[in-house]
Amino acid sequence: MTDAVDRPSAGRIAVDGRPIAFVEGDSVAVAVVRSGEVPGRGGALCLAGDCGNCLAIVDRIAYVRTCQVGARPGMVVERHPAQGKPALPSTDLRDLTRVPIGQDIPVRRAHAEVAVIGGARSGRQAAEGRNAVMLDAAGGMEVVGIYPGPAIVAREPGGMLHLEADDIVVATGSADIQPVCPGSDLAGIVTARAAERLVAAGIDLGRVVRVGRELIRFEGDGSGRVIAVVTRADDGAQATTPCDTVVVDLGRAPRDVLARMARSEAVSAVGSAAIDHPLPPSPTEGIVCPCMGTTVDDLEAAWAKGYTELELLKRASWAGLGPCQGGACLPHVRAFIADRTGGPPPDPFTARPAVRQITLAEAAADTTIDAFRRTPLHDEHLALGARMDRFGGWWRPWHYGDVVGEYWAVREGVSIGDVSTLGKVIVSGPDVVEALERIYPCHVADIKVGRSRYALLLNERGHVMDDGMILRDGETRFTLTFTSGGAANAEMWIRDWIDTWDLRVHVMDRTMSLAAINVTGPFAKELLGRLGLSDPPRFLGHVRTEIAGVPCHVMRLSFTGEAAFELHHSIDGSVALWRALMEHGRDLGIRAHGLQALFGLRLEKGHVIVGMDTELDTTPRRLGMDWAVRMEKPSFIGRAALARTAGIEDERRWVGFAMDGEAPPEGSPIWDVAGDEIIGNVTGSWTSPLLGQALMLGWQRRGRFDDRVAIDGREAVVKPTPFYDPEGLRARA
Amino acid sequence: MPALEPVEAWRVVAAPAALDSARWSGDVVDVLRIAPDEALGIGATGVTVDDPDGIVEPEAGFVVALLGPDQLAAVAAHVDWPMPAEHGTLAQGKIGGVPSKALVGEPSLVVTNAAYADELARRLGW
Numbered sequence: 001m002t003d004a005v006d007r008p009s010a011g012r013i014a015v016d017g018r019p020i021a022f023v024e025g026d027s028v029a030v031a032v033v034r035s036g037e038v039p040g041r042g043g044a045l046c047l048a049g050d051c052g053n054c055l056a057i058v059d060r061i062a063y064v065r066t067c068q069v070g071a072r073p074g075m076v077v078e079r080h081p082a083q084g085k086p087a088l089p090s091t092d093l094r095d096l097t098r099v100p101i102g103q104d105i106p107v108r109r110a111h112a113e114v115a116v117i118g119g120a121r122s123g124r125q126a127a128e129g130r131n132a133v134m135l136d137a138a139g140g141m142e143v144v145g146i147y148p149g150p151a152i153v154a155r156e157p158g159g160m161l162h163l164e165a166d167d168i169v170v171a172t173g174s175a176d177i178q179p180v181c182p183g184s185d186l187a188g189i190v191t192a193r194a195a196e197r198l199v200a201a202g203i204d205l206g207r208v209v210r211v212g213r214e215l216i217r218f219e220g221d222g223s224g225r226v227i228a229v230v231t232r233a234d235d236g237a238q239a240t241t242p243c244d245t246v247v248v249d250l251g252r253a254p255r256d257v258l259a260r261m262a263r264s265e266a267v268s269a270v271g272s273a274a275i276d277h278p279l280p281p282s283p284t285e286g287i288v289c290p291c292m293g294t295t296v297d298d299l300e301a302a303w304a305k306g307y308t309e310l311e312l313l314k315r316a317s318w319a320g321l322g323p324c325q326g327g328a329c330l331p332h333v334r335a336f337i338a339d340r341t342g343g344p345p346p347d348p349f350t351a352r353p354a355v356r357q358i359t360l361a362e363a364a365a366d367t368t369i370d371a372f373r374r375t376p377l378h379d380e381h382l383a384l385g386a387r388m389d390r391f392g393g394w395w396r397p398w399h400y401g402d403v404v405g406e407y408w409a410v411r412e413g414v415s416i417g418d419v420s421t422l423g424k425v426i427v428s429g430p431d432v433v434e435a436l437e438r439i440y441p442c443h444v445a446d447i448k449v450g451r452s453r454y455a456l457l458l459n460e461r462g463h464v465m466d467d468g469m470i471l472r473d474g475e476t477r478f479t480l481t482f483t484s485g486g487a488a489n490a491e492m493w494i495r496d497w498i499d500t501w502d503l504r505v506h507v508m509d510r511t512m513s514l515a516a517i518n519v520t521g522p523f524a525k526e527l528l529g530r531l532g533l534s535d536p537p538r539f540l541g542h543v544r545t546e547i548a549g550v551p552c553h554v555m556r557l558s559f560t561g562e563a564a565f566e567l568h569h570s571i572d573g574s575v576a577l578w579r580a581l582m583e584h585g586r587d588l589g590i591r592a593h594g595l596q597a598l599f600g601l602r603l604e605k606g607h608v609i610v611g612m613d614t615e616l617d618t619t620p621r622r623l624g625m626d627w628a629v630r631m632e633k634p635s636f637i638g639r640a641a642l643a644r645t646a647g648i649e650d651e652r653r654w655v656g657f658a659m660d661g662e663a664p665p666e667g668s669p670i671w672d673v674a675g676d677e678i679i680g681n682v683t684g685s686w687t688s689p690l691l692g693q694a695l696m697l698g699w700q701r702r703g704r705f706d707d708r709v710a711i712d713g714r715e716a717v718v719k720p721t722p723f724y725d726p727e728g729l730r731a732r733a
Numbered sequence: 734m735p736a737l738e739p740v741e742a743w744r745v746v747a748a749p750a751a752l753d754s755a756r757w758s759g760d761v762v763d764v765l766r767i768a769p770d771e772a773l774g775i776g777a778t779g780v781t782v783d784d785p786d787g788i789v790e791p792e793a794g795f796v797v798a799l800l801g802p803d804q805l806a807a808v809a810a811h812v813d814w815p816m817p818a819e820h821g822t823l824a825q826g827k828i829g830g831v832p833s834k835a836l837v838g839e840p841s842l843v844v845t846n847a848a849y850a851d852e853l854a855r856r857l858g859w
Contacts, residue, residue, distance in 0.1 A: 109813060162813070366811075368830025368856065373848035394848075428746075429786040476786060506770065506788050508746040512846040513794030571847055572739065572793040 007202060011073030015039075023202075028066035028077055029054040030201050038187040039066040041082055042224055043178075043290045044248055047194035049137070049356075050175035050255060050327040052291040055080055062086040063323050063357035068137065106159035107366035115152055115165035117143050117258060122271020123171030133163065144362075145353025146262040155356065160365050167266050170259040174252035174272040178290070178328040180283040183218030185290065188226035192249040206244025213281060218246060252277045253331045260351040279331050282339035289329035291322020299336055310337060310346040325351045375420035376515050376574035384592055391595060392485030392611075394421040399594040404689050406593035410560050410601055411690060413589040414523035416581050417598060419566060420515035420574070423468065423487020425494070428477040431503035436470065436478065438501065439494055441620070441629040441636050447472045452540050452555065456620055456628045457482070457490055458638030462645070464618045466490045467610050469557060471542050479553070479568075485611050487511050497637070514553075515574040519581060520564035522733070523588045528554075528565055530584045536565065539732040548580035558731035560598065561605040561724050600686035603695055606656060606721025613654060613683040613697060619645075623654045624721075651702045652680065656695065656721040657711065663687040663694040664712035670698055671710040682711060688723070695723050734859050735804050735843070737796040737850045743777040746770055747787030755782045765823050765836055765844065775842065796850045798859070799840040808835065808843060811857060829856035 007023040014020070015032055022031035029047060032039040039045075043053035047067040057078040058064040063086070066077065080086050112133040116123045119136025127134055135141040135154055142155040150168050154161040176191035178184070190198065190205075198205060214231040216238060221227045228242045254277060259269040268274075283296045294317050302316035310333065313319070319333050320326040326333075330348055338345040373394045381388060386397035397418065400406060409415040427436070436444040440455045447453050452471040459465050466486035471479040482490040491509050498505045519528060525536050531548040537556040544553050550573035558564040569577060582590060593601075599609070608614065608623055619642065620629045629642065657670070663685040670680035682698040696711065700718070707718050725731070745755060749769045757764060758779040765773040774780055775797055780789060800808065809816040811829040817837050824835045828843065831853040836842040845853050853859075 109810075111815070368827075371831045371849055371852040371856075373846070374851055375848065378851075426746075426788050426790075428788050477788075504786070506746045506784075506786055508744070508771070508788040508790065510790070510794075512848045513744070513790070513792055570791065570793045 011071070013071050013073070013075040013077055015077045016079055022071040026071045026201065028056070028058060028064075028069050028071050028075065030067070030198065030203070031071045032066070032077070033198060034201070034203050039077070040079065042185045042187040044184065044189040044191055045194050046176050046178070046191045047197050048175060048191075050324065051178055052322055052324040052328065055323060057086055061357060061359055065356065068142070068356075105361050105365035107162055108156070108159060109162045110164075112163060112165045114167045114169065115163055116169045116171055117152070118171035118173060118271075118273070120171065120173055120271075122173070122273070123169070126169040126171050126270050132169075133165070135161075135163075142356055143258060144356050144358050146258050146267060147353060148264070150262055150264045150266050153353070155358070155362065160362055162366075165266070168262065168264075168268075170256060170267065170269040170273050171271050172255040172258065172269075172273045174275070174277060175255045175327060176248075177250040177253050177280050177331050179215055179218075179248045179250060180280070180288050180296070180329075180332045181215055181217045181286045183220055183226065184286050186218050186220040186226040187224055188244060189218060189246045189248060192247055195245070195247040205247075207242065208245045208247055209241045209243040210247045210249060212249050215248065215250075217286075250280050253279075255327075256348070257325050257327060257351045257355050260348055261353060261355075263350075277331075279335040279338065279345055282335045283332045288332050288336075289317075289319040289322060291324055291328070292318040292320075294319040294329065296336075299333065303336075303340065308337070308340070310334065310349050313337065314349050320349055323357075325355060373421075373512065375418055376571040377418045377420065377517075377578055380575060380578050381418065381592070386592075386594060389595070392421060392483065393488075394484060396421060396484075397592070397594040399596045400592055403594070403596045403600070406591060406597035407600055407689055409589060409591045410521050410562055410593055410597065412522065413591075414519065414521035414527050414585050415591055415593045416578065416585075417518040417520070417593045418515075418578075419518045420571070421484035422511070422516055422566075423466075423480075423482030423484065423490055424510040424514050424516075424568065425480045425482070425487075425491050426473075426477065426508045426510055427480060427494070427505055428474075428508075429503070429505035430476055432476050432478060432505045435494075435498050435501065435503045435505045436480075437633065438636055439497055440470065441633070441638060441642075442470075443630055443633065444470060444478075449474055450537070450541055450543065452542055452557065454557075454628065456625065457486075457493065458620070458629075458636075458642075460637055460641060461617070462619050462638035462641035463616065464610055464614050464620060464623065465493065467608070469555065471555060483610055513571065514568050515571045516566050516568045517574070517578060517581065518559075518564055518566050520558070520560045521562050522730075523585070524563050524565055527581065527585045527588060527590065531580055533565075548577055548584075550577040550580075552577070558728075559605075559607055560601040561722070562601075562730050563733050564731070599684065600688070603684045603686045603697055604688055604690070604722065604724035606697065606723065608654070608697075609684070615699075618654070619650075622650050622652060649702060652699050653702070653705065654683070654697065655700055656697055656719045656723060657682075657709065657716040658691075658693050658695055658719045658723070659711060659714050659716035661694055661714060663696065664714075668712050670700060670716075673706060673708040673710050673715060675710050675713075679709065691723060695719075697721070735798040735800050735857075736859060737798045737843070737845065737854055739793065739847065740775050740795065740797045741778065742792040742795060743774045743780045743789065744792040745772050745774070745780055745782050745787060745789050747782045747784035747789075751782045751784035751787060755780055763836060763838075763842060765834060767823075767825070767834070773844075775844070794847055795844055796847050798843045800843060801840055805835070805837070805841045805843075808857065829853060831856060 009021040010024040012019045020035045029039040039054040049068045054066045114130045114132040116127045117135045140157045144153045152163040216230040219228040229246045256273045298317045307313045307316035334345040381397040389398040457466040468481040542555040553568040555566040666685045668682040669678045680700040684697040757774045757777045759777040762777045763775040833845040
C-alpha cells in the first residue's frame with residue numbers, strides 16, 4: 001500500500017526512528033500505511049479504534065490507537081515490541097517522594113441531563129429534543145470510561161472532562177468483525193470500512209482481494225506481509241488468490257464496550273450499538289484475541305477444563321482481557337460457545353474502564369492525596385530543627401536531631417512534647433454517664449469531678465479500637481481523649497451509639513480547636529510552678545487554670561513514665577505557651593522531645609499504642625490489660641463477646657522482650673529459640689539508654705510461650721513489663 | 734489573592750430548637766449551621782443558648798477567607814460537588830481534597846480548620 005496521489009506533505013513524523021511524511025487529515029495509522037508499512041505488528045486494521053492492531057507508543061505514551069490520533073509534525077511513534085508489553089517510562093524513584101510537578105492537566109466538571117456518546121445518526125436522533133451533551137470522538141471528545149454515578153470520564157482538547165449525567169446514551173455504532181484464521185496476524189489485511197478510508201485518503205492498495213465467510217486462511221511471505229488469500233467456494237473447492245491487500249468483510253458487531261461497563265439503568269445503547277448482529281462462524285484455527293494472543297486451541301483447552309461460561313472462559317483463556325476488551329474477539333468467543341452448547345450465544349462479557357489509553361497524569365488530574373494537618377506549633381518544631389513526619393493524619397516532629405538527649409531530658413530533667421494531635425471530645429447531657437458506662441469497659445459513674453481514668457474503647461467483638469482518658473468536668477459533662485490516628489473514628493463511634501440509644505448527650509469534637517503540650521520529667525512540676533501552677537493536680541487529677549497567662553486544662557497523667565502534665569489549651573495560645581515553657585525551663589535543661597523518644601519512653605513503661613501494637617482482633621486479655629475491663633458491669637460494648645470467649649485460651653499474647661545489643665527493626669520476626677519457626681513479631685523496639693539493652697514489645701504465639709526466643713539472630717528473653725519503674729512511683733511523684 | 738485568616742468565633746452544640754433561637758453577640762456574625770445540633774458563629778463574641786446541657790465554647794480552630802464571585806468560581810473548580818448558587822447556603826465537603834465549608838454570599842466565605850490552612854492555601858494556589 002502506498003500513496004497513490006501526489007498530495008502535499010503536511011509534515012513528517014518519526015516512526016521507529018524513520019521520518020515519514022503525512023498529508024493533511026492523516027491519522028498516524030493512515031500516515032504509516034501511506035508510507036507502505038503498518039502501524040502495529042500486523043493483523044487486520046479496522047482504522048476505527050475497535051481493535052488493538054494499530055497500538056503504538058506515541059510521544060512516549062503507550063497503547064495509543066494510532067488510527068484515532070491525527071498526525072502532527074514532529075510526532076514520535078514507536079511500535080510496541082513484537083513480544084511482551086511496552087516498557088514503562090523510566091522514572092527516577094526519588095521523584096516518587098516528591099509532590100508531582102509534571103503535567104498539570106485541567107479537569108472540567110459538568111453535569112448533563114443526557115449525555116450522548118457518538119455523533120452519528122443514532123446519536124443525533126437520541127439527542128434530538130433533549131437537553132443533551134454530545135460526546136463525539138470526531139470532535140475530539142474521547143470517552144475513556146463510564147463510572148458509577150453514572151459519570152463519564154473523557155479526554156477533550158486541553159484536558160479531561162468529568163461529566164455526570166442523569167442518562168447516558170451509547171450511540172457508538174458498530175465495528176467490523178475481525179478475521180480469525182491462520183495468517184490473520186499478517187500485515188496487509190484491512191476490514192471493509194478501513195479499506196474505504198484508505199482509498200478515500202488516496203492510498204493505493206495494490207492488488208486487492210475482497211473476502212467474506214469463504215475465507216480459509218491468509219498466506220504470507222517471510223517479511224510478515226500477506227501475499228495470498230485462500231478461500232473455499234460454495235462447492236468446497238479451495239482457491240488461492242495472490243494479492244497485496246485483503247479486504248475482509250465478515251459483518252458487523254455492536255460497538256458497545258462502553259455500555260457493557262456500566263451497570264446502571266441510566267445507561268443505554270441505541271442504533272447499531274444496540275443491535276444483536278449475526279455472529280461469525282465459530283472459529284476453528286488461528287488467533288482469536290490479537291491483544292492477548294489467545295488462540296482457538298487455548299479456548300478449546302479452557303473449555304475442556306470446564307470453563308464453559310463466557311465470563312469464566314474469558315478469564316481462563318485471557319481472550320478479551322487486552323486493551324480492546326473484546327472489540328476483536330468477542331463475536332468469535334460467543335460463536336465458539338454457541339457452537340458447542342448448541343444454544344443461543346451467551347450475552348457479551350462485561351467491560352471496564354479504560355477503553356482508551358490514559359496516562360497516570362490524566363487519571364490523577366484534579367485528584368488529591370490526603371491532607372495532613374499541622375499543629376499550631378509546626379513552625380516552632382521547624383525552628384528547633386525537627387525532622388517532621390506524617391503520623392496519624394498529622395505532621396509531627398519525629399526528632400530534633402538528638403533522640404537520646406531528648407530521652408534523657410524526660411528521664412532526668414524536663415521536656416515538652418507537642419501532643420496537640422490527640423483526639424479531644426466534650427460530651428455533656430443528662431444521660432452522659434449512662435452513655436459512657438455503655439460505651440467503655442471501665443467504670444465511669446464513680447469518676448469524681450476533677451479526676452480521670454484510663455480507658456480502652458472496644459467494639460462489639462471485644463476487640464480494642466482505641467484508648468484514651470475519661471476526664472470528669474462536671475456531674476453531666478466529661479472530656480474524652482483518644483489517640484491521634486483513631487480520634488475521628490472514635491468520635492463517630494460514640495456519636496453513632498448515642499444516636500442509636502437515643503440518649504440525651506451532646507458531643508463536640510475539639511480535636512482541632514485545642515492544642516496540647518506535654519510537660520514531663522522530674523522537674524515538670526517545678527517548671528509549671530514558675531508559670532503559675534501553684535497547686536498541681538495529683539496523679540490522674542485535672543484542673544483548669546492559667547499557665548503563663550494561657551487558659552489551660554491541666555491533666556496529670558503519664559505516658560513517658562515520669563511525672564507529666566498535659567496542658568490542653570486553645571490553639572491561639574500555643575506558641576506563647578510553648579515559648580514560655582522553653583524560656584522558663586532553660587536553666588532546668590529543658591528540651592523538646594519528638595515521637596521517636598516518646599515511643600522509646602513508653603516502650604520502657606510497656607504502654608500500648610493502639611494501631612501500632614494492636615491488630616484488628618486484639619482483645620484486652622491478649623494485651624495483658626484485663627485490669628481495664630470490668631466484667632462485673634452489667635453491659636458495655638464488647639462485654640458479651642469477651643464473656644463468650646473468656647474460657648478460650650489465647651492463641652497469642654503481647655509481651656516484653658529484652659536482649660543485648662542494638663534494638664532490631666520494628667516488625668522483626670520472633671523465632672523460637674532454635675530458629676526453626678516464626679512464633680511472632682516485634683511491634684515496638686528501642687535501645688534503652690537507661691537499661692543498656694534492646695527492649696521490645698511484640699506478639700508471641702500460644703504453644704510457644706517460651707521464656708527464650710530468637711530475634712534478629714540473637715537470643716532474647718521474655719521479660720515482664722513495665723521494664724522501667726514497675727511501681728509507677730516516678731509518674732506519681 | 735484570598736487569604737485564610739484566623740477569626741473570632743463561638744461554637745455551640747445544643748438541642749436544635751435551642752440553636753434555632755440562640756442569641757449571638759458581635760457586630761457581624763455569620764452563623765454556620767454545621768449540623769442540626771451544632772453551629773459555628775464566625776465573628777461572634779459570645780452566644781446564649783437555652784439548653785442547660787449545651788456545649789458552648791470559644792472557638793479559635795477555624796480560619797476563613799473572604800471571596801468575591803470570581804474567586805468563589807475559581808474555588809468551585811476544586812470541588813467535585815455542585816457549589817450552591819443561593820446566597821446564605823452552606824456547603825460542606827472537600828475543597829481540593831481538604832475538609833472545608835463554603836458559605837455563599839457577598840462576600841462568600843471559605844472556612845477550614847486552622848490545622849488544614851496551609852494545605853488548603855497551597856492546593857488553591859493562594
